[in-house]
Each structure stands twice: as structure tokens, then as C-alpha cells.
Amino acid sequence: MDISNFLAAVLTLGIFSFLYKDNPVYRACEAIFVGVSAGYWAIVFFFDNLQKKFWEGVFPPDGSAGDHLLWFGAILGVLMLFRLSSKIGWIARWPLAFIVGATAGLYMITYFVSNAMNQVADTMLSLIVVNDVTGSIIWTQTIGALVVAVGVISGLVYFFFSKEHKGVFGATAKVGIWFLMITFGASFGYTVMSRMSLLIGRMSFLFRDWLGLIG
Amino acid sequence: MPPAIVNFIAGQVGVQQLVVSGTSTTAQTPPSHPRAAFLVLLIIISFTISAIAQEPADTAAFDLPDERPAPPTSVVVTDFKYDAGNRVDITWVPSIDDQPELTLVDGYTVYRSANGGDYKLLDSLLPGISMYEDEEVTPDSVYTYYVATMSGKDTVQSVVTQEIRPEWELVNFDLAWLFVIAVIISGSIVWFIWRARAGADLFVRKIAGLDAVDEAIGRATEMGRPILFIPGILDMDDVQTIAGLTILGRVAKQIADYDTRIRMPVSRSLVMTAARETIKASYQVAGRPDAYSDDMVSYVTDEQFGYVAAVDGIMVREKPATIFLLGAFFAESLILAETGNSIGAIQIAGTARPAQLPFFIAACDFTLIGEELFAASAYLSGEPKQLGSLKGQDVGKGIAMLAIILGMVAVTMATAFEIDFFQMIADGLNQVFSTKAE
Amino acid sequence: MASTIATILLILVGVSLLYIAYRTITGRPVERRIVFIYIALAVALPLFMTLPAPVQVTPDVERLYDALEELRPGSKVLVSFDYDPPSAPELQPMAVAFMKYAFKHDLRVIVMGLWPQGPQLANLAIEEAMADQEIAAKNLEYGVDYVNLGFQSGNEFVIQAMGTQFKRMFPQDDRRIPYDSIPLMANVTNFSNVDFVFNLSSGKPGTIEWVQIAVDRFGATMGAGNTAVQAPQVYPYLRAKQLHGLLGGMSGAAEFEKIVEEPGDGTTFILSQMFAHAIVILFVIIGNAAFFTERRKQE
């Protein structure tokens, strides 16, 4: 038997043993998982970023001029490590402030452009979709356009907080919540699908790669 | 005459020369006078007509193995608008021999000369391509380009383009509308925050889930069982956690009034500190500071599944009558909701994470959906920055709804009745909102 | 043989559900561990079965395929592997099928990852694609026909910087070859020099960030494969043509395998997927039947 796969199988079954009940084997596997995954991340970030991008960026192996502005990144990074100390831990807020600011600046526009503006533009749909050649109405797409338009507007009405949900506005919000529920239903179905796939992957590892029972 | 057209004609001349002489071209000075251009146009037309007339002969010539492909035509270089002066675009019309069913053309090569120096190869491109973006230019230099058709080892060059000096622009006017709308929304957010700070009364509608809170706490009191509050698994830097704790403030006050017990295991030490402060303050407001104890909030572990296992244990052992799940939740949402459900607790949940919301809706009694969580938090806290943001966002939603309705009506009218006026409005709106890069 | 036994067992499982339904409705629900056993069987047994499941290719998958078909041989495709091993059962079949398609159609593949595990999963996918006889016969050369640029930290900021220059974020590839020495990357400066971007994503950073930055800001043409958890969220992008095609979850993988005619794990697993869904649906129905009987009694 392949020793590598055997080890992987033992670890797999060790984690699954939690399903019966919490037990020392599971907790041991969990502890190993935490250690190995922290080590994995640290190594990858060390070699692919710190060594490859930062260090060889500042001191290129081919002897060309280095990019010394990269030092700023490293200095900010080192400040981050001060968080481990309770006395001067506050200084770690500087790099954090940098990351938070940069992310806020980038997101502010990217989300606005891609998730608001372009979506609004794409919802300005013709409620009548006509076949260019024959000139007749394509009913499936016409209904689809209507569904999208009504769904988006009523959904926005539901999330509009400056007006009480009464009268026509309230009725629209009601339609909005129905649309949201169908949306969440779709998400629900897809999430179940996703979770089942994860299990299928492990099962196929156990029966195919390890035991070799399936061709 | 716009330079592009001059260039276009110059390109055509180059082709014709090639066809006639069968040799590669030299640089052509484009005709500068409109009348000269017209003359050139006439020549082109006559050549084209003669080419059509000779078509059979040409097709026969196609099959010869040593046939050289035609060069690309109409090679035009344009400065890319609204950049830092570091991009020019070269476009051309592919060689007429570049047809999917023919294999004569292997692709194109683009050459550049900077400041009148030698031509250097920039890139080899696939057949069918008719554009190249050169992003290795600077505003300090002047460039000329030519494109060549590749066929085996053979290359046939186009004419050389006009000289171009990349220009930089300060402001990207393509995005002017984006900027205007962003400023309107940002401005209204700031304005509303300012108004709220000045003490203006900003209206926020009632949130349905909040009504259930009183009832749920009352039920726990009747049954004499504790209330469990889970603020998600993220730290204090997540807005959902903060919103959860704001609602906790209100819940804790009610609990103090009713003299019920609260139990709050958390997965971050900072959240523990903040939650203790929140509950303590609420007990003080309720006039029962003596009833508060630090044991109400306990830190469990940062580890996701470890935390879930511990909370599950608490649920099963202490059987809380009411469970609040308000904050940022991940895969653990369904495990918590399921266990809570199995002990028969009333569950009030809320998160802004779309992937977890379905599970809460299916397994809990009340769910604050997405933004409702923040709205509830703003409503309860009355904090100016939260309230102001909420109102400002409503302005954004208002604009979105209005634009959609207007655009929809315009497009529909334009399609149904083919009225130009509506088409104009529809196109205009689309231009304002669609920002797709080219 | 194994297939027959599995089928018989599965039928028995189905029949025993009736008993569970009876118990639950009469107010004696079974323990959760019993439920665990059911789901384990529903997933494991179909792995031994050889029933063909009729996979139906949906328009979203077709759109991706059409977009790929438009690429001429020699086109450069950037594939970003933004997922980790837990999502591999859904995304790896897509990756393998995509690689096989790309190599068979002489597309030049540039691989990268915004998740640290991505490049290693890419290596696995390439390994598997290379095992195909037709592809092996092509003797594809690393650095010329395909390249693995590796991982870079910075999440969406990596995409942002790549908009100007790939080299900035990937000074060397995963094998530590300098960017400038890789023949395939010789004329690739940024997104304007790749013909198509394909993104395999299971979260953040992933398809959403790629659309926001690479597509909407830098004008890349993009298609994506997503885990089923994420897929519903990117449908608005699909409608607005910010995305050209989407493979969603295991069924998306199976459909893609069908349309590119490279049957693989997606096709094999779809049967298990089907039975798992059946069990979940049945459990929801049983649970609700009990819920409503209970409620009626109370009234």
C-alpha cells in the first residue's frame, strides 16, 4: 500500500471521527491542521513575496539597480509585528491604517462602478424584446426582462429605509421580499450542492485513490 | 482634414504601390492638401475597379506557393486618451489575404522607431488581429510605427505611420459622469451625517425583526431560561460585528429590565471587551448596575470549528429560550441555527453575508436581511454617522431606481414605437451609467 | 458487480427512509448521526455505479465555450487559480477540462494564483492534462506553450498592479525563471496582451475582484468557473456581459466536460451529487411533514 495515501487516509478518517463525537483523535488532527496550515501559509508568503518580490526586488540577483522604495512596505510590515507587544502594540495601527485606507479607496470606486453603475445600466431593459428578423415578440425574453426589472426595483424598494412600508410602496416592498426569497432559495440550493461536492471529493479519495476500489 | 483620414489614404497608397511594384514600401509623406487627397482617392478607386475587373486572374495567382501576402492597410496610430502619456494604440485593416480558410498569413509584426532611430520589433501577433496597444512609451519621445504581414520567413511591410508624441491628460473625462454621480452620493452621505450631528431628526422606517426582540426576551423571562447572544465570528473591525453589538446594547437593557440572564460566548478577545462594556452600560441605564457581572461574556477560542463546538455545547446544556445570531457568520451559521432549533429556542438572526442568509431564513424565526442589520443598528443607536450613511445610501438607491425606471420606459418606447427622442434618452442614460472599459 | 450491489444497497437506503419518515412524523425523530450515515451512503454508493447521467449543457456554459471557440490557435489565455484544496472537488475538474481544451487547441496558457495554494493545484491540473495521449504527443514546452507565474500576496491589489504590468507582481515565475527570460511572456505587458482571462474562484479574492478590476477597469475579456456557493452572486455580471460564461459548481464542471468532450471527474461525480440532493430534499420534506403534523395537533 502507498504510504503517502495511507497517511492522508488516516488524517481524513481522523477528522471525520468528529461526526461520531468529539474525541482525542479528532482534536489531534485538528491541532496538526492548525500547525501545518499556518506553516504552509508562512512559507509561501516568505518565498513568493518576501524573498522573491521584496528581497530580490531590492537586491536583484543579476546585479541591476534595485527598487529601494520597496523598503517602505517592509518597514510597514515590521511595524505590524509590534502588535505582539502589549506596550508598543499601538504602532501596529500604522500599517493597518495603510491597508484599511488603500482597501477603502480601491473598493469605493470598484464596487460603485461594477456593482452599482454597470448593473443599473444593464437593468434599463426594453420590456418588449423583438426578433430583429421576423419582428415578432420573443415572449421568453420579454417575460425575463420584466422579471429582472421588477425584481431589481422592488428589491431596492425593500432596502429603502427612508419611507415607511405602506400603500403602494409597501406592496412593492412585499414583492421585493419575494424576489429576495427566490434568490436566497437559489443560493440555498447552490450552497447545498457545493457542500455535497466537498464530501464527494473526500469519498472519492478514500475509495479511489486510497483503497483503489473504483476504476 | 483629420489626420486619421489622411493616414488612411496614405495607407491605401502604400498598398497600391505594393501591388504594383511587388516590393516593400518606403515611408510616405501623407498628402497634406485636401485636393491631393481627393486625387489619391480617385486613384484608389480606379485601382480598386481594375482589381475587381481582374479578379479571376488574381484568384488563380492565389494558389501559387510563392505568393506573397498583402500588407496590412490603413495603419493608424492614435494617442490613448486620458492616460499618463504612456499608451498609444496602433490599428490597421488586416491583409486581404488574412482569411480563416487560407494559411498564407501567419500573423503580424509591429515595429516602432523612437525619435527617428532604428525600427525595433515590438510584438508578433496572431492572424486576424487588427490592433496593438503600445504601453511602453513616454511623453518625452516621438514615435513612428509600421506593421508587417508575416508569411513563413517572409514579411511584407505596411507604410509607416505618422509621427506621434504620446500626450498625458490630467483628468479622465471619460469617467466624468461616474465622478458626478459619485460626488452626489458621497455629498449626500456627508450632508446627512452633518445634519444628524446637528441634531436633525432623520426618519428611518421600522424594522420588522426588531419588534420580535421584546417578545423573544419576554418569552425567555417567562420560561426562566437564559438568552444566548452570538455576535458572529469576526473581530471588531467588521461592521457586522459592530452592528451586532449595537443591537446587543438594546437587548441587554431589556434583559436588565426583565431580570433575565444573558450568556454570550465570543470568539475574539476584543469583542469580549467591547461586549462587556456594552452590557455594563445597558445595565447602568436600566438602573441595575449591581446585577451586571463579567461572567456574562466569555472568550472561547479564535478557531472557527472549535468555537462552534463550544457554543453547541452551551446550547445543549443550558437550553436558552432565545438565541440571537447577529454579526458576520460563515459556514458555522447552519450548525448554530440547527442546534438552536433542535432545543426549541426562538432564534433571531441577522447577517450581511449573502451565502449564509438562506440558512438563517430557513432555520430561524426572524432574520435581518443584509442591510436591515445595519439599518437596525442605526435605528437603535441613533448614531449620526450610521444614520447619515443610511440616508445617504437611500439617495443612491433613489437615483438607481429612478434611472432604471426612466431608462426602461425610454428603451421600451423606443423599441415599441421607434421614436428617436426616446432612443436618444435611452442612449444618453446608458452612456451615463455604463462605464465598461474598451 | 460492484455496480449492481451499490444499486441494490441504494434502493434499500431509499426504502428505509420510509421508516424514518414514519418515526419522525409520529414524533420520534432520529439522531443526527443516523442522518450522517444516510448522506455518507448517498454519496459513496453512486461512486461504484455506472449509470449514465444525462447531463444537459446550460446556456451559461455554452457561452464560455463559444468565447473559447473564438480564440485562434496561439492565443494567450491567463488562468487564475484562486481556490484551495477544499474547493478542489468542484473546481479541479473544470481546471483539468480547461487545460485539456486549451492544449488541444494550441492556446498558450499563463497560470497564476491569488490564493497561495493556487499554483500547486494548477500544477496538478497540468499534470493530469499532460497525461492525455494527444496532448503528450504535442511535446508542449514549459515557458513556450504554458507557464506558471506562481502566487503573489496582495489579493485584489495584485490584479490592480497587473493592469499596468504583470512583471511588477511576478518578477519570476513559480520555477524562479525571471519574467524577461520566459519566451511566452516576451511580449506580454498587461491585460491588453492576453486574449482571454479564465478565473477559477471559490471566494475572495476571486471572480468578483477580477470583474471589478481586470474587466471593468482594464478591459479584459473574461470567463469564470465558480464554486456553487459563489456562483449565484456573479449572475448579475453574466447578464451585464462583464463575464463571458460561467461554470457553476459540480454540475457546471460536468457540463463543461461534456461540451468540450473531455469527460472527467465532474461527469463521474454528478451521480453522487444527484443522490445527495435527493437525500437532502427528502429530509427537508420529512422534517416539514413532521413540523406540520405537530402544528396541526397544537391547533
Add this chain to the structure above:
Amino acid sequence: MRREVPLIITSIAGLVFAISFFIPLLGDAQNRFSDWVSIVQSFAVWLGLLNLTKVSLEKITRKREGWQYAILTVVSLVIMLAIGMFDGFSGLAQDPPVSYREPGTNFDWMFRYVYTPLTSTMFAMLAFFVASASYRAFRARNFEATLLLVAGFFVMGGRVPLFDLLIRWFTDYPLFNQFADWIMTYPNTAGQRAIMIGIALGIMSSSLRIILGIERSHVGGQ
């Protein structure tokens, strides 16, 4: 000093990224900042590792509940780091250099046979929990939840050939597949889009607050 400096840093970083959309000349500054973000994130990962070590060692020295497992965590962490560092530096010393995670290295072996099964199985357990929740918790308790579950059914049964196999006796037409597709393409898109626009505006307002210094929780203010 403790508050002001981070607030200024936040505003500058935010402004550069937001405004460079409209002012192309800021592109270079933005790329510089992206470099730094990338490097700071590596340090954040190492911070996590040091934190984990610190917590685990405390647990061990104070013999807190589960300290034996903390030993395992530290040992496996050290082993992983040692293997990675060894593979990495010995690879760099070779000519041409070899990556630390090339197929065939010890680090790659650890990835394939230790890391992958552990992390995959951890998440695969969710399948069991979904199943038990569907039996014990997902209830059509009101109209909204009913709508959700029904939509979920159609998607679950339509996206795999489940419902279509059941109607095979009547028709070959993939009715449920088409319907699931319709749900995804129209109502789902509409709902997601409404949520999406709302979230985008929410992100815009919180980003604005951060850049303008109104929101200060990340620098320890309120």
C-alpha cells in the same frame, strides 16, 4: 500622535486609490502602494504565525485545558517551516534555482498528503451538517421561508439530472433543468442585483467615512 498619524495614513492611501481612477498620473503612486500592500500582507501572515506560537506556548507552559494538543500544533508548525525553509534555500542555491514547491519536493509532498486531506476533510464535514440541518431545522415556517425552500428544491433538483430523470417516463425534454436555469438567470439575477447595488452603496459610504476620518474604529477610536 497615536491617533492622528494613522488617520492621515488612511486618508492618503484611500485618496490615492480612489482618485487615481480619474487622474491617470496617479497610476504610478497607486502601483507603489500596491507593492507595499502586498508586502505588508506577508508580514500579517507571519504575525498570525507568531501569534499562534505565542498562544500555544502559553497554553503549554500554563498547562491549560488541551495543552497536549498545543504541543502537536507547535511541532507540526515547526516541521512544516523546517521542510519549507530547507527546500526553499537549498533550491535557491542550485543553478538554475528550483522552487520550494516544485512537484517532487518534500514541501509539495506535505501539501498533497498532509495539508490537503486535513483542510479538505474539515470542510467536507459541512455536507453532513447541511444534511442534518435539512432534517431538523429547515422549516417552511412562513410564506417567505416556503418560497425559499421551494425555489431551493427546483434549483437542487434541476441543476443535476434528478427531477428530469423522474419525468423521463413522460418526456425527454429537460424541463426542470430549463426551469432551474430560468430561476438563476432571471429572478436570481434580479434579487442578487438589488442586493449588489445596496452593498456597493454601503461599501461606498463606509469607505468614504474611513477616508474622511469619520470612521475611526480601525485606529482604536470610536
